[in-house]
Amino acid sequence: QQQVKQSPQSLIVQKGGISIINCAYENTAFDYFPWYQQFPGKGPALLIAIRPDVSEKKEGRFTISFNKSAKQFSLHIMDSQPGDSATYFCAASNLDGGSQGNLIFGKGTKLSVKP
Amino acid sequence: GAVVSQHPSRVICKSGTSVKIECRSLDFQATTMFWYRQFPKQSLMLMATSNEGSKATYEQGVEKDKFLINHASLTLSTLTVTSAHPEDSSFYICSARGIDGYTFGSGTRLTVV
Numbered sequence: 001q002q003q004v005k006q007s008p009q010s011l012i013v014q015k016g017g018i019s020i021i022n023c024a025y026e027n028t029a030f031d032y033f034p035w036y037q038q039f040p041g042k043g044p045a046l047l048i049a050i051r052p053d054v055s056e057k058k059e060g061r062f063t064i065s066f067n068k069s070a071k072q073f074s075l076h077i078m079d080s081q082p083g084d085s086a087t088y089f090c091a092a093s094n095l096d097g098g099s100q101g102n103l104i105f106g107k108g109t110k111l112s113v114k115p
Numbered sequence: 116g117a118v119v120s121q122h123p124s125r126v127i128c129k130s131g132t133s134v135k136i137e138c139r140s141l142d143f144q145a146t147t148m149f150w151y152r153q154f155p156k157q158s159l160m161l162m163a164t165s166n167e168g169s170k171a172t173y174e175q176g177v178e179k180d181k182f183l184i185n186h187a188s189l190t191l192s193t194l195t196v197t198s199a200h201p202e203d204s205s206f207y208i209c210s211a212r213g214i215d216g217y218t219f220g221s222g223t224r225l226t227v228v
Contacts, residue, residue: 034216043121043208043219044159089158095216102149103210103217107158 002027004092006106013113019077021109023090026071032095033066034103035075038087047088048075080113087111117143119211121220128199128227136194136223138209144189145211150182153206153222165192199227 005024013019023033031052036044050057050064050073057064063076077084090106118141128134138148146167151159163179165171165186173179181203183195192211196203204227209220 032216036219041206041222041224043222045219046216049216093217101212102161102164105158110156 002104004090004104004106006090006109008109009107010110011112013080013111015080015082015113015115017080017113019080019084019111019113020074021088021090021111022072022074023092023106024070024072025092025104027092027094027104028071029094029097030092030104031097032093033064033073034091035062035064036089036091038089038108044089077111080111082113082115085111085113117211117213117215117218119145119209119218119220121209121223123223124221125224126226128225130200130227131198133195133197134199134225136196136207136209136225138192138194138211138220140190140211140213140218143211143213145192145213146189147212148186148192149210149212149217150184150192150194151208151210153208159208162194196225199225201227203227 034049035047037047038044048059048062061078066073087108087110089108091103093103094101120139122137148165150162162177163171163173165184171184186192208222210217
């Protein structure tokens with residue numbers, strides 16, 4: 001019940017295209033759903049996050065779509081650029097549930113944007 | 116935004132020696148910090164959760180005597196890899212939990228030779 005399932009494992013997109021990465025979770029206590037971007041040799045950097053009271057959040061070229069009933073959320077990268085080539089992790093946690101709540105990570109998606 | 120500083124970024128040590136990695140929250144107080152280990156092309160694996168002023172909680176399979184965690188203040192947590200061996204070589208990442216979410220350090224690449 002603690003798992004977060006992420007797909008696809010890898011993704012190749014042409015420059016200017018839309019990159020879509022999907023995640024699914026089981027634990028209905030999760031109330032915080034972030035996406036992280038990680039470049040080789042660096043720590044994960046928060047890209048965008050959503051709480052379950054909204055179905056969509058957009059920040060620049062990045063959009064999270066959230067479907068509470070299906071327990072799924074996805075990241076859309078519009079106008080994908082070669083500089084977006086990185087590994088993306090979805091995650092989930094029970095942020096409001098107490099001091100311990102740790103992030104549960106998906107397995108990651110390696111995105112390659114071809115020029 | 117929230118910043119977490121992790122040092123050193125890279126360290127090479129001899130087998131049998133100990134290495135300390137520091138994780139500091141620079142502009143917020145973190146009652147809870149997390150330590151992860153990441154193998155190449157894999158996701159982050161939670162090693163332990165540390166709360167300020169109390170003993171760390173280790174995940175199953177993580178040796179608490181090998182990976183010593185200290186969280187002495189609201190802004191500093193340290194991970195000490197004791198008697199390091201080549202199999203401990205990995206990328207270690209800390210994270211601090213704030214009011215609005217989690218901030219990660221830049222990671223430490225440990226190589227044990």
